[in-house]
Amino acid sequence: HLGKTTTVKRRYTVLSREILDNYPELASEGSPTIKQRLEIANRAVLEMALEASLACIKEWGRPAQDITHIVYVSSSEIRLPGGDLYLATELGLTPDVGRVMLYFLGCYGGATGLRVAKDIAENNPGSRVLVTTSETTILGFRPPNKDRPYDLVGAALFGDGAAAVIIGSNPDLSRERPFMELNYAVQQFLPGTHTVIDGGLTEEGINFKLGRDLPQKIEDNIEEFCKKLMSKASVNNYNDMFWAVHPGGPAILNRLENTLKLNSEKLECSRRALMDFGNVSSNTIFYVMEYMRDELKSKGRGGEEWGLALAFGPGITFEGILMRSL
Structure with a gap:
């Protein structure tokens, strides 16, 4: 009972039947598919990051243009320019927004994003830093193989998703509600x-x-x-x-x-x-x-x-x- 072992009741994944139908090679062992995986992942990571960021900015209640810095965290995409640029563009941030990319830190990346955003906020009076994390398991997906039973634990444990938070110092309590x-x-x-x-x-x-x-x-x-x-x-x-x-x-x-x-x-x-x-x-x-x-x-x-x-x-x-x- 993997669900019992991992205690995970539900997960969300980008990988779907439709994607596997479009990219059948993902299901065959040992085929070079890094290009295909990145095609799927780069797009999905940005889409999830955008959705999380929009929800976050809405809850924050100030205009997106008030964001001065962006800290973009992901271990699931690889491209130049990175998702930070595409996200800033899609959100309509100003072109002089200060961008920081945190790539391939794995599971501690969200906490690093907070630490880096804290430093930026404290050193730049009035700044507002959008931290966004977005991950998909596409890059690490492997077809089931009875020689690697341990893969199933990973498949049952890991999920996909995104998150976003806004960090600043000296909150303006007339319009911000820090918690x-x-x-x-x-x-x-x-x-x-x-x-x-x-x-x-x-x-x-x-x-x-x-x-x-x-x-x-x-x-x-x-x-x-x-x-x-x-x-x-x-x-x-x-x-x-x-x-x-x-x-x-x-x-x-x-x-x-x-x-x-x-x-x-x-x-x-x-x-x-x-x-x-x-x-x-x-x-x-x-x-x-x-x-x-x-x-x-x-x-x-x-x-x-x-x-x-x-x-x-x-x-x-x-x-x-x-x-x-x-």
Whole structure:
């Protein structure tokens, strides 16, 4: 029961029967299809990013032309110019919008996008930064093969989607309603673990290998990392905080919960995002944060003030942000 193992109840994918009918070669083992995959992915990634960005700008309530910078995160497209340019054009942003591309960071890309946007916002008074993440599994799709049963776990765990958020400093409270403050951000890699999450581009697309020791490596290093982030706030009990953790898979969440002795409801938003969307790479942290925003809102004054956003990916890289609920 893969659904039980991965805890994923539904996922959304770009890949469809129609696409496979148009590109039958995607279903045959070993055929060089990187060109076809990029044809599908480049278009899909932009389309999803555009939809997420438009919804985000609408909720923000200010005109798109007020966006001064764009941070575009994806591990699912390859082209020059990149999707950042096409997105800026489609949204009608000004031609002097400052663009940053974050390519192929994998699952921690969303958190990196937030860290980079925070730096831009703090260093450019009045700026408003659109962070958008968009991912599809097309580049890594492989036809089912009984010699690679592990592929099915990936197929049941990973999904497609996009997300968008606007970051700024000194909000204009007459027309903006910020819900989270990004207080302090840290990125760290674990020396000597670069082979644990291993990805490479081939003629057939992207091949990923995930080491079985990934949850253990995260478990061994996570407590020290969290302490570093928490040192900037006046909190030292893990259960006094809210947690927005990238749900790489259920094992990672379970290990984290046990190691840090978290109450079972602490990772509820992460588990729900995994169940509802799967692991959508760089996007997932935003789905978790959206659930977290609703949860904190419903708790009102009784909600936790401080929290951590955490994501893990190739490197092994940890990306963490100390956040304050507003």
